[in-house]
Amino acid sequence: MNRTTEKTYALPIGPVHVALEEPMYYKIELDGEIVRGVELTAGHVHRGMEALALRRNLFQNIVLTERVCSLCSNSHPYTYCMSVENLADIAVPPRAQCLRVVAEEIKRISSHLFNVGVMAHVIGYNSLFMHMMQQREIMQDVKETLYGNRMNLSANCIGGVTHDLEAEAFAFLLDGLARLEPEVARALDIYRTDRMVVARTRSVGVLSREDALALAVVGPVARGSGLATDIRRDAPYGAYVGLDVDVVVEQGGDVQSRALVRLREIQASIDLLRACVRAMPAGPTLAVLPEIPAGQAIARSEAPRGELIYYLRTDGSQTPNRLKWRVPSYMNWDALGIMLRNAKVSDIPLIVNSIDPCISCTER
Amino acid sequence: MIVFGFLKVLLGNVAKGPATEPFPLGPATTPARFRGKVHMDPALCVGCAICRHVCVGNAIHISERADGSGYDWVLWHNTCALCGLCQHYCPTGAISMSNDWHNAHLQAEKDEWCESRFVPYLVCERCGAHIRPLPTSVAGRLYADNHVDVARILRLCPQCRQIETALHEGVRHDDQRVA
Numbered sequence: 270m271n272r273t274t275e276k277t278y279a280l281p282i283g284p285v286h287v288a289l290e291e292p293m294y295y296k297i298e299l300d301g302e303i304v305r306g307v308e309l310t311a312g313h314v315h316r317g318m319e320a321l322a323l324r325r326n327l328f329q330n331i332v333l334t335e336r337v338c339s340l341c342s343n344s345h346p347y348t349y350c351m352s353v354e355n356l357a358d359i360a361v362p363p364r365a366q367c368l369r370v371v372a373e374e375i376k377r378i379s380s381h382l383f384n385v386g387v388m389a390h391v392i393g394y395n396s397l398f399m400h401m402m403q404q405r406e407i408m409q410d411v412k413e414t415l416y417g418n419r420m421n422l423s424a425n426c427i428g429g430v431t432h433d434l435e436a437e438a439f440a441f442l443l444d445g446l447a448r449l450e451p452e453v454a455r456a457l458d459i460y461r462t463d464r465m466v467v468a469r470t471r472s473v474g475v476l477s478r479e480d481a482l483a484l485a486v487v488g489p490v491a492r493g494s495g496l497a498t499d500i501r502r503d504a505p506y507g508a509y510v511g512l513d514v515d516v517v518v519e520q521g522g523d524v525q526s527r528a529l530v531r532l533r534e535i536q537a538s539i540d541l542l543r544a545c546v547r548a549m550p551a552g553p554t555l556a557v558l559p560e561i562p563a564g565q566a567i568a569r570s571e572a573p574r575g576e577l578i579y580y581l582r583t584d585g586s587q588t589p590n591r592l593k594w595r596v597p598s599y600m601n602w603d604a605l606g607i608m609l610r611n612a613k614v615s616d617i618p619l620i621v622n623s624i625d626p627c628i629s630c631t632e633r
Numbered sequence: 634m635i636v637f638g639f640l641k642v643l644l645g646n647v648a649k650g651p652a653t654e655p656f657p658l659g660p661a662t663t664p665a666r667f668r669g670k671v672h673m674d675p676a677l678c679v680g681c682a683i684c685r686h687v688c689v690g691n692a693i694h695i696s697e698r699a700d701g702s703g704y705d706w707v708l709w710h711n712t713c714a715l716c717g718l719c720q721h722y723c724p725t726g727a728i729s730m731s732n733d734w735h736n737a738h739l740q741a742e743k744d745e746w747c748e749s750r751f752v753p754y755l756v757c758e759r760c761g762a763h764i765r766p767l768p769t770s771v772a773g774r775l776y777a778d779n780h781v782d783v784a785r786i787l788r789l790c791p792q793c794r795q796i797e798t799a800l801h802e803g804v805r806h807d808d809q810r811v812a
Binding site: 325326328329330331332333335336396397400403406413414415416417418421423426431432455458459462463 | 688
């Protein structure tokens with residue numbers, strides 16, 4: 270809808286290169302350089318993955334769902350496998366559950382480091398961006414050494430995990446975490462107090478607690494606005510049942526708060542990883558698979574961007590009858606309408622980046 | 634002081650020197666678990682086709698030769714997603730992921746850029762039928778509790794194998810009865 274009046278004019282932004290190299294088209298209604306309205310047009314990277322899933326069997330869909338998004342590429346197959354396991358009542362062995370949490374938290378750390386790094390890039394602080402990306406390399410190396418790939422871990426399969434980690438791998442992980450921990454503490458200090466970061470991010474793109482509740486935002490966007498919501502604690506699954514998940518909350522509701530939530534969540538993830546390694550149960554890493562019966566099931570998990578839901582319906586064959594997922598980014602897009610209201614044009618990419626949008630997830 | 638905190642970080646990074654690996658002038662570290670190009674060992678393949686079943690990109694093709702001499706197992710690298718599910722589900726460990734990440738090749742070579750293996754059928758010693766080879770490791774597992782001549786069994790088709798085993802078992806039972 271075109272609401273452009275005599276006082277305002279429309280500015281097209283996108284579809285490419287708005288903070289991230291993912292396509293989303295924003296039609297911004299401007300009054301001078303102040304944003305008065307925003308209209309989003311999606312659909313540039315729709316790949317028809319839900320339809321593709323119906324043409325592949327339950328095993329092939331593990332890999333298909335891993336390709337929905339690269340930054341949360343472990344959360345998708347993890348949640349998909351959980352939906353199959355819920356449907357067929359498969360009891361995943363404790364060691365496999367613990368190994369799944371290890372993979373999930375490693376991916377969360379990498380994802381958050383990427384987002385806060387890109388934030389520094391958007392505000393023109395490129396040396397900080399380079400530094401954060403270099404720290405992220407620690408986790409990239411961990412992923413490559415433990416799982417064999419820097420992004421797609423291929424860690425999950427129905428009924429367990431595809432890999433087993435030996436003491437050597439855990440030692441490599443703990444060594445990486447020990448190197449990362451002081452860097453995250455230092456980064457937290459910089460993101461909290463550095464004058465340049467504060468000047469560009471504090472009180473920018475504010476989403477109040479009330480608005481966050483009304484829009485039902487999820488993940489770090491909700492937690493940055495003071496909402497203590499986290500599926501890992503609220504509806505624990507897998508090995509999270511026995512883990513003490515620290516739900517990180519910041520009250521500011523601005524770009525800085527969301528960045529701080531992500532940085533502090535990295536610290537919480539480091540603690541979770543150490544707890545997992547300490548309490549890693551022995552035993553098998555795979556359950557014996559039964560016939561997958563006809564039926565339907567859902568599974569929920571806390572992806573790096575928030576709550577991820579999978580719905581699966583089967584008809585007794587090996588190919589799903591329906592596979593649907595609701596991604597966290599989908600819930601967070603609407604919040605941009607509020608965050609961008611009365612913002613400056615130059616802050617648009619910064620605010621867009623602060624919800625850590627995943628367009629390939631949203632459109633799949 | 635403006636950006637003083639970060640200045641220290643920056644100076645530390647300068648002191649550390651380049652963070653990137655000097656490839657191609659120096660070696661690039663590749664971890665042992667790295668999932669590179671798929672490799673298949675025809676000596677271990679039993680032709681169960683679970684790899685083809687779980688392959689999301691349909692990169693694996695298995696086709697029997699017209700003369701019945703065996704089957705071709707072909708994986709097209711350009712369609713392979715390097716997910717490793719074929720390796721994970723392979724019951725005999727015939728499929729492995731190499732450390733080879735050198736994937737550049739000429740456009741003209743793309744069709745031949747495959748892992749292509751021929752798995753020959755054996756001929757049954759008793760009846761002459763074509764049979765799928767059974768790797769010694771798998772046979773050892775299958776016949777662990779049977780006192781049969783595994784080497785001989787492997788050269789027989791399933792039907793002749795049943796007969797051979799039954800004859801052998803029968804003799805053994807007769808022996809026990811006599812004792």
